[in-house]
């Protein structure tokens with residue numbers, strides 16, 4: 090195989106109570122990438138359409154992720170990458186993760202799959218380090234593996250894939266402002282209280298348990314975040330109103346998608362998820378901020394070869 094074309098999906102990180110440890114993969118929102126073998130060694134980004142992003146390998150998240158992978162193999166050829174970006178950088182649905190994860194996934198395929206999907210995660214995390222200053226895995230892991238992923242441990246890296254209940258749908262509203270992950274991380278407190286930790290642990294355990302037992306009410310009760318959301322929500326216009334609108338329209342729960350500004354909601358059933366999308370959209374229509382709305386099933390498979 091000399092060339093591969095693939096779909097690299099958007100993802101929702103944190104999922105309220107799982108800051109840096111939980112993420113889920115979306116189905117119908119994502120980038121397309123073409124990766125080719127070349128005679129020249131190394132990796133070149135030859136084209137990016139849709140967004141204005143750096144082509145220089147060392148400044149591009151896909152380039153940096155592939156360089157990390159190439160350090161672990163001995164080959165006498167290289168790769169070039171074309172990226173068609175549909176996910177805006179700074180949107181909160183894993184734009185950098187889609188590029189990083191897609192690039193290492195495609196290169197691994199062209200190499201004959203020397204690495205498992207789990208083994209690709211640390212390479213893709215190097216793209217996240219470049220994008221946000223922190224090599225978090227809660228977008229790249231669900232992009233690569235699909236479904237929900239729990240980062241049980243970063244050191245050593247231990248990732249658990251958790252299937253989503255069949256009728257679980259995500260709604261994402263993206264108000265068209267940019268929030269850089271590095272900025273959204275810098276507003277966070279570095280210490281949390283014992284009481285906050287107890288609350289967060291209860292909710293994370295509840296959410297995971299709800300996913301395994303398909304208990305939608307338990308999932309809803311667990312979608313709370315007392316550690317991150319209070320600080321980040323002030324960066325997102327109308328956050329409280331959009332969240333309230335989602336819950337009133339029947340969402341199980343709602344919160345900030347990744348580092349924002351996108352806001353997500355989880356619902357039981359597509360119909361409710363669409364109604365939730367309309368309700369959240371209305372909040373932004375009323376104040377004349379442009380927005381996108383996505384309704385998606387949880388993507389069980391992650392990156393897809395086209």
Ligand code: HSE
Pocket residue numbers: 102103108109110181183225227228270273274346347348
């Ligand atoms: N866990 C990361 C954060 C995700 O919240 O900063 C960024 O998409």
